[in-house]
Amino acid sequence: xxxxxxxxxxxxxxxxxxVALTGVMGYVxxxxxxxxxxxxxxxxxxLPPTPVGVAVFGMVTIGLLLGVLLALVVYVGRNFxxxxxxx
Amino acid sequence: MAGEQLVLTGLxxxxxxxxxxxxxxxxxxxxxxxxxxxxGGYGEAPGHAHREKPGGVVRWLTTVDHKDIGILYxxxxxxxFAVGGIMAFLIRVQLTIPSGAxxxxxxxxxxxxxxxxxxxxxxxxxxxxxxxxxFVPLLIGADDxxxxxxxxxxxxxxxxxxxxxxxxxxxAPLTGNDIAPAQTAWTMYTPLxxxxxxxxxxxxxxxxxxxxxxxxxxxINFIATIFTERGDxxxxxNLDIFSWTILTQSGLILFAFPLLGSAMIMLLLDxxxxxxxxxxxxxxxxxxxxxxxxxGHPEVYILVxxxxxxxxxxxxxxxxxxxFGFKFIVYSTLAIGVxxxxxxxxxxxxxxxxxxxxxxxxxxxxxxxxxxxxxTFNWITxxxxxxxxxxxxxxxxxxxxxxxxxxxxxxxxxxxxxxxxVLHDTxxxxxxxxxIVMGAIGFAVFAGIYYWFPIITGRxxxxxxxxxxxWLSMIGTNITFFAMLALGYLGMPRxxxxxxxxxxxxxxxxxxxxxxxxxxxxxxxxxxxxxFVWNIVTSWLEGRHVEGHDPWNLERDDMLGNEFTWFKQKxxxxxxxxxxxxxxxxxxxxxxxxxxx
Numbered sequence: 001x002x003x004x005x006x007x008x009x010x011x012x013x014x015x016x017x018x019v020a021l022t023g024v025m026g027y028v029x030x031x032x033x034x035x036x037x038x039x040x041x042x043x044x045x046x047l048p049p050t051p052v053g054v055a056v057f058g059m060v061t062i063g064l065l066l067g068v069l070l071a072l073v074v075y076v077g078r079n080f081x082x083x084x085x086x087x
Numbered sequence: 088m089a090g091e092q093l094v095l096t097g098l099x100x101x102x103x104x105x106x107x108x109x110x111x112x113x114x115x116x117x118x119x120x121x122x123x124x125x126x127g128g129y130g131e132a133p134g135h136a137h138r139e140k141p142g143g144v145v146r147w148l149t150t151v152d153h154k155d156i157g158i159l160y161x162x163x164x165x166x167x168f169a170v171g172g173i174m175a176f177l178i179r180v181q182l183t184i185p186s187g188a189x190x191x192x193x194x195x196x197x198x199x200x201x202x203x204x205x206x207x208x209x210x211x212x213x214x215x216x217x218x219x220x221x222f223v224p225l226l227i228g229a230d231d232x233x234x235x236x237x238x239x240x241x242x243x244x245x246x247x248x249x250x251x252x253x254x255x256x257x258x259a260p261l262t263g264n265d266i267a268p269a270q271t272a273w274t275m276y277t278p279l280x281x282x283x284x285x286x287x288x289x290x291x292x293x294x295x296x297x298x299x300x301x302x303x304x305x306x307i308n309f310i311a312t313i314f315t316e317r318g319d320x321x322x323x324x325n326l327d328i329f330s331w332t333i334l335t336q337s338g339l340i341l342f343a344f345p346l347l348g349s350a351m352i353m354l355l356l357d358x359x360x361x362x363x364x365x366x367x368x369x370x371x372x373x374x375x376x377x378x379x380x381x382x383g384h385p386e387v388y389i390l391v392x393x394x395x396x397x398x399x400x401x402x403x404x405x406x407x408x409x410x411f412g413f414k415f416i417v418y419s420t421l422a423i424g425v426x427x428x429x430x431x432x433x434x435x436x437x438x439x440x441x442x443x444x445x446x447x448x449x450x451x452x453x454x455x456x457x458x459x460x461x462x463t464f465n466w467i468t469x470x471x472x473x474x475x476x477x478x479x480x481x482x483x484x485x486x487x488x489x490x491x492x493x494x495x496x497x498x499x500x501x502x503x504x505x506x507x508x509v510l511h512d513t514x515x516x517x518x519x520x521x522x523i524v525m526g527a528i529g530f531a532v533f534a535g536i537y538y539w540f541p542i543i544t545g546r547x548x549x550x551x552x553x554x555x556x557x558w559l560s561m562i563g564t565n566i567t568f569f570a571m572l573a574l575g576y577l578g579m580p581r582x583x584x585x586x587x588x589x590x591x592x593x594x595x596x597x598x599x600x601x602x603x604x605x606x607x608x609x610x611x612x613x614x615x616x617x618x619f620v621w622n623i624v625t626s627w628l629e630g631r632h633v634e635g636h637d638p639w640n641l642e643r644d645d646m647l648g649n650e651f652t653w654f655k656q657k658x659x660x661x662x663x664x665x666x667x668x669x670x671x672x673x674x675x676x677x678x679x680x681x682x683x684x
Binding site: 002003005006007008010011013018025028029032033034069072073074076077081085 | 207245270366405407408409410411464467468469470471472473474475477485489492569573576593597601
C-alpha cells in the first residue's frame with residue numbers, strides 16, 4: 001500500500017489513454033452511422049469522410065484541447081505549486 | 088352512525104395515549120444528547136447523562152448520536168442503491184431486443200420512474216447525509232449535530248418516504264393494477280402526471296414530499312452545526328473542504344427543496360381537487376417545468392458538490408501533499424452554488440420558450456462549466472506534483488476525475504442551444520448525466536466508503552476485492568454510458584420501452600448492437616457492485632482489525648485529518664478503559680461518561 005508512483009507520469013498516461021479512446025470513439029461512431037460525416041480539422045482542413053478520418057479528427061482536436069490544459073498544469077505545477085515544494 | 092364515529096374517535100384517542108405512553112416508557116431518550124444540559128461543548132458538565140446506549144434494535148430506533156444516524160443513513164442509502172440498481176439492470180435487460188425482452192410497456196415505465204427517483208432521492212441525498220452526519224461533527228470538532236433529535240427525525244422520515252415511493256409495486260398485484268407504481272418519469276411533467284388517474288402517483292408524490300422535508304431538516308441542521316458548533320481551533324480559514332461543500336449543499340437544499348414541495352402540493356391539488364395550476368386553462372403546463380427545474384438543476388449540484396468535496400478531501404491524502412489551490416476550490420464551490428439557480432431553463436430549450444431567454448440561460452450554463460473546470464484543474468495539478476499511492480479510495484478518486492471530465496465535456500455541448508435541439512431527449516443526454524451520477528457521484532461515494540471504512544468499523548476491507556470493484560465499475564461505467572452517447576448520436580429517444588427505426592434515420596441493427604453493449608456494461612457493473620456488497624458486509628463482520636489509528640499512513644506526510652485524530656483518541660480511551668465491556672468502551676469513545684466528567 002505504501003508503494004508510490006510519480007503523479008506526472010500517471011497524468012500523462014491518462015492523457016494518452018483518453019486521446020487514444022477518443023480515436024476509438026470517432027472510428028466506432030463513424031462506422032455506426034450511414035450519415036456522411038465531413039470532418040473538418042479546426043474548421044479549415046478537410047479530412048477524408050471515413051472512420052479513420054473521423055478518428056483522426058477526434059484525436060487531434062481532443063489531444064490539442066487537453067494538451068493545452070495539460071501544458072497549463074505543467075506550468076502551474078512548476079511555478080506556483082508552493083505546497084508541493086514545501087513538502 | 089354518529090355514535091359509531093364517536094366510539095371510533097374514542098378508540099383512536101385511547102390508542103394514541105397508549106402509543107405515547109409506550110414511547111415514553113421505552114427509554115429516557117433525552118439522555119442521549121449532551122445538549123440536554125443546555126451546554127454541549129467539551130468540558131461542560133451536563134446535568135444528566137446516561138451511562139450507556141440501550142442494546143439491540145432499541146438503540147438504533149432511539150439513537151440521536153450523529154455517528155449512529157450516519158450509519159443508519161448509510162445502510163439506507165446502500166439498500167436504496169441496490170433497489171435502484173436492480174431496476175436499472177431490468178431496464179437494460181428489457182432493451183437488449185427492439186421489442187423489449189422481459190416486461191410490458193407500463194411496467195417498464197414504472198421501473199424507469201422509480202429508478203430515477205430512487206437513485207436521486209433515496210440513494211444520492213441520503214448517502215451524502217451519511218458521510219456528513221458521521222464526519223462533519225468530527226471534522227469540525229463538534230460533540231454532535233446542533234439539533235440531534237431533529238437529525239433523528241429527518242432520518243426516520245425516509246423509510247416511510249421509500250415505502251410510499253415504492254408502494255405501487257406492492258399494491259399493484261393486490262389491487263389488480265388499480266394502484267400501480269407511478270409512470271410519470273422522475274421529472275413528473277404535466278399534463279401527463281396531472282391526468283394519470285393512478286393513485287400510485289399520489290403515493291409517490293407524498294413519499295417524495297416526505298423525503299424533501301427530511302432533506303430540508305437535515306440541511307438546517309448542517310448549517311446550524313457548521314456555523315455554531317465548530318471547535319475552538321476550527322475557523323472559516325481552516326474549515327475542511329468536505330464541510331465547505333456540505334455547507335454550500337445545505338444552502339442549496341434550503342432554497343430548492345421547499346420549492347419542489349410546494350410544486351408537488353400544487354400538482355396533488357390539480358390531481359385531486361380540481362385546481363388548475365398546471366392545466367392548459369390555468370397556469371399552463373410549462374409552469375410545472377419552470378418550477379420543477381428551478382429545483383431540479385440545483386438538485387444536480389446538491390448531489391455533486393459533496394462528492395466533489397470528498398474527492399478534494401481524499402485525493403490529496405494519497406498524493407502525499409496538500410490540495411493545490413484550496414481557496415479556489417472553495418470559491419468555485421460557492422460560485423457553482425450561486426450559478427446553479429440560473430441555469431434551469433437549459434432543460435427546456437426545445438419547449439418553444441422565448442429565444443432571448445434561451446440565449447441568456449445558454450450563457451450561464453456555459454459559464455457554470457468554469458468553476459467545475461477549476462476544480463478539475465486543481466485535482467490534476469495536485470496529482471502532478473504528488474507521490475501517488477494507488478489504494479482503492481485513490482483509484483475511485485482518479486476514476487471520478489476521469490468520468491467527470493467525460494460527463495462534463497458532453498454536458499458543455501448540451502448547453503449550446505443548436506446542439507441541444509438535435510440531441511434533446513435522446514440517449515446522449517442519458518449517457519451524459521449518467522457519467523456524472525454514476526461515474527462521478529457514485530465513484531466519490533465508494534471512495535468515501537473505502538477511505539473511512541476503518542474508522543466506522545475498526546476493520547479493514549479486503550483490498551483485492553476493493554480493486555476488483557473499482558476496475559469492474561470503471562469498465563462497466565464506460566462501456567454502458569459510452570454506448571448511450573453513441574445511441575444518442577444515432578437518434579435513439581430516451582424513456583422508450585422498445586424501439587423501431589426508419590433505416591433512413593439509423594440502421595436498427597446498429598441501434599440494437601449499442602443497446603446490447605450498454606446492457607453488457609450494466610452486467611459488468613452489477614457484478615462489481617455484488618463484489619462491493621460482499622466485501623463490505625464480510626469485512627465489517629470478520630475483517631482484519633486495524634492495528635493503529637492511522638491505517639493509511641497519513642501521519643508521515645502530516646496529512647492526518649481531524650477525524651483520524653478523533654479515531655486515535657477513541658482507541659486510546661478504549662485502552663484506558665481496558666477490561667470494560669465493548670459497549671461501555673464505545674460510549675467512552677463517543678463522548679464522555681458521567682464518571683469521567
